[in-house]
Amino acid sequence: TFASNALRMANIQITPGNPPGTINANLANGRGAHVRMFGSNLNLYFHNGWTFSNVFNVTDGYMPTNALFNNLSPESMSSFTASEIASANANPAVVAAAGGxxxxxxxxxxxxxGAVSPNQPVASLGFWIVNNRIQSFSDEARLTKRIFKGNHLTVGTYFASYTANDTWYLGNNMLMTATNNAQPINLSLNNGAQVTRNGFISGPFYSLIDSFTGRNVAGYLYDQWHTGRWLFDGGVRVENENLSGSVSNDSTVNLDGNPLTLYNNNTAVANGTYTPENFNATRTSWTLGANYKITPDMSTYVRVDEGVHFPSFDDLRNGTPSVQKVKNLEVGFRAEKGAWYGSVTAYRRIFTGVPYSVFLFNGTVFNTVYGSTAHGINFDVRWRPLEHLTLALVGDWDDSRYTHYASAAGPGQAAYNYNGNMLIRQPRWQARFTPSYMIPMS
Known part of the structure; x- marks a missing residue:
C-alpha cells in the first residue's frame, strides 16, 4: 500500500494569491461518517380493528473523504524527469520566464x-478531498382498518426533507516512490522551474461548491385479503420528488501568476458563478401478489409490480436526472417438512432510464441512459439434521442483458450499440454451502 505517515498530512493550494490560499487535509480521516441520528417508532391499537403507526428520523452530520487515487503507471525517476523537462520546454511562457x-x-x-536515484520507481497518486454536510428529516404514518374478516386496508403518507452541501477538491497529484509506505518526492529543473511543492505535482483539476435541498411527499394505499387457502395483496403509491440547488462553475488559473511554479499553473478554482439545477416529477408505483397454500407445509406464489427510483443530487450535478423504472414478475414455491426447508423463485425484471456517462478520449462527456433485462432462478435449501446444526445451500442463476441503450457519437468516436450484450451485474451462476451451529448458552 502507498499510504504512509509521510503522505498523511497535506497542505494544498486552492485559491489565487501570492502566496495562494491553502487548506490542510489528513489522510487518517479516511472515508467515513460523523453522523448523529434520532428517531422514534410509535404503534397504537384501538377498538374496532383500527391501528396507527408512525416512524420518524432526524439525521445530521458530515461525510468526509480524504483518499489517494491512482494516476500514472509506475516509471523510473529518470523517465519522469525527462517527460517533465519536455513538457516545460514546450511551454513558451515557462522558457521565457526561466531565460532558457x-x-x-x-x-x-x-x-x-536526500537525493533520489534515477532508477527509483516512482508513481503519481491524487490526494482527493471531499467534504459533505448532510441533514434530513423523514416521517411515515400508517392507519390500518380491518374491513371484514381476513381483510385489512392501510392508508399511509410519507414525507422527507433533506439538504446536502458539498466542497470538492479532486486531483492534487503527488509524486512519490512506487513502494510500500511511499515517500513524497520534490523535483526542480536546472532553469529554475519547480515541478513540485512538497511532493505535489498539481492542484485540483476539479473544484466544486454546491448546495442542494430536496423534498419527497408520497401517499399510498395497501390492501391484504386472506380467504381460505388464498392470500391476496395489492398496493399503489404516488410520490413526488422536488430537488433544487446550485453548482459552482470553475476556471483554470495560474494561482500565483508565476510560470515557473509548474505545480499550480493549471489549477481549477471555483470562479464565483453558479449553475442552477432543478428537478420535479411525480410517479406511481404499484404491486399485486397472490399466495396459495397447497398444504400446511407447502405454498406457491406470484407477484407482479412496477416501481421507480428517483434521481439524487449527484444525478442533477452530473446532468442525468432520469427517473429509473423497474418492472418485476416472479413466481415461487416454498415447502417445509420436519428438518427440511426449500424454496425456489423464478423472476424476470426490466430496468429502464438508468443514467450513464460516456467519457470520450478527448475529454468529452456524453450523459445518456440505458436499461437492462434480467431473468433467473433463486433457490434456498436448508437441512437441520441436529437440533442446533443447519446445513444451507443457497444460489442462483441469472442472465442479464443491456437494452434500451442510447448510442452516442462524438469527435473521433463512432456511435455504438450495447443492446444484447451481457451485463456483468453478478456471476451468471453461483452457489454457496454454509454449515452453521448455534451454541446454546443456557
Missing amino acids: PATSGTATFVDGG
Whole structure:
C-alpha cells in the first residue's frame, strides 16, 4: 500500500494569491461518517380493528473523504524527469520566464532532502478531498382498518426533507516512490522551474461548491385479503420528488501568476458563478401478489409490480436526472417438512432510464441512459439434521442483458450499440454451502 505517515498530512493550494490560499487535509480521516441520528417508532391499537403507526428520523452530520487515487503507471525517476523537462520546454511562457530551456532536473525526498536515484520507481497518486454536510428529516404514518374478516386496508403518507452541501477538491497529484509506505518526492529543473511543492505535482483539476435541498411527499394505499387457502395483496403509491440547488462553475488559473511554479499553473478554482439545477416529477408505483397454500407445509406464489427510483443530487450535478423504472414478475414455491426447508423463485425484471456517462478520449462527456433485462432462478435449501446444526445451500442463476441503450457519437468516436450484450451485474451462476451451529448458552 502507498499510504504512509509521510503522505498523511497535506497542505494544498486552492485559491489565487501570492502566496495562494491553502487548506490542510489528513489522510487518517479516511472515508467515513460523523453522523448523529434520532428517531422514534410509535404503534397504537384501538377498538374496532383500527391501528396507527408512525416512524420518524432526524439525521445530521458530515461525510468526509480524504483518499489517494491512482494516476500514472509506475516509471523510473529518470523517465519522469525527462517527460517533465519536455513538457516545460514546450511551454513558451515557462522558457521565457526561466531565460532558457531546462536540460536536467534534481529529485530529492521531501522528508530529509536526500537525493533520489534515477532508477527509483516512482508513481503519481491524487490526494482527493471531499467534504459533505448532510441533514434530513423523514416521517411515515400508517392507519390500518380491518374491513371484514381476513381483510385489512392501510392508508399511509410519507414525507422527507433533506439538504446536502458539498466542497470538492479532486486531483492534487503527488509524486512519490512506487513502494510500500511511499515517500513524497520534490523535483526542480536546472532553469529554475519547480515541478513540485512538497511532493505535489498539481492542484485540483476539479473544484466544486454546491448546495442542494430536496423534498419527497408520497401517499399510498395497501390492501391484504386472506380467504381460505388464498392470500391476496395489492398496493399503489404516488410520490413526488422536488430537488433544487446550485453548482459552482470553475476556471483554470495560474494561482500565483508565476510560470515557473509548474505545480499550480493549471489549477481549477471555483470562479464565483453558479449553475442552477432543478428537478420535479411525480410517479406511481404499484404491486399485486397472490399466495396459495397447497398444504400446511407447502405454498406457491406470484407477484407482479412496477416501481421507480428517483434521481439524487449527484444525478442533477452530473446532468442525468432520469427517473429509473423497474418492472418485476416472479413466481415461487416454498415447502417445509420436519428438518427440511426449500424454496425456489423464478423472476424476470426490466430496468429502464438508468443514467450513464460516456467519457470520450478527448475529454468529452456524453450523459445518456440505458436499461437492462434480467431473468433467473433463486433457490434456498436448508437441512437441520441436529437440533442446533443447519446445513444451507443457497444460489442462483441469472442472465442479464443491456437494452434500451442510447448510442452516442462524438469527435473521433463512432456511435455504438450495447443492446444484447451481457451485463456483468453478478456471476451468471453461483452457489454457496454454509454449515452453521448455534451454541446454546443456557
